Amino acid sequence: MAIDARVRGQLEKLTPEERLEQRCDIEAMDEISAKGGFRPDKVIAYAFGDPKLDGTTFKTKGAVFRSKGEWYRLSYKCETSPDRLEVNAFKFQIGDQVPHEDWAAHYLYD
Template sequence: MKITTVVLIAALFPVAPCLAMDARFAASLKKLDPQTRLEQVCDLEAMSRIDRDANPYHPDRAKTDVLSHPQHAGDTVTGKGGAFRSKGRWYSFSFACKGSPDHMTVLSFSYRIGELIPESKWAALGLWR
């Protein structure tokens, strides 16, 4: 299911400036199980926050489950194994994301950017150019 949901974001949001949720994306989210749905809205929020915060990164992709699986507790998901792609390079990040009860909206989000992920590790981690 993870591969399908990543493709979902890639298909509906091919470029970072298009980060607002549209009706097609919302309808697709509603078809997902609640945990996957929360991870997807948190992926989108990660791209949005990292893009607009004061740093040199402008993500076009983000995944919360690259280096390790995130932990779910009710409407909150946390993880130390996320990754985002900016200017053709992947970077690790940790995060905490609290969603609405229906997991359609992010209520709070915090993150910390980690290290550059070497290209030699991309294939093993399911990352791409």
């Protein structure tokens, strides 16, 4: 999904690695919203494990997203253009809801 000029301008201020992660997190929220049933307002790529970066590819099995005040596990693979502003390929899988008692250990909040 294309991003608006304001978001593009903000992303361009980041390092290439930060831009890749942020752009992929934005895509994750867009894709999850399009699937229906969720209204994600935050994605954290590293809550349950470190993501893997390889050039313009970002993969994480330890991500989470927040929707309607609850956190859910998420894994995704995101491939971007060389400038890391356009998403060329995106695959994701939504996992289980994160129990409230696990939130503090993973720095999650409502």
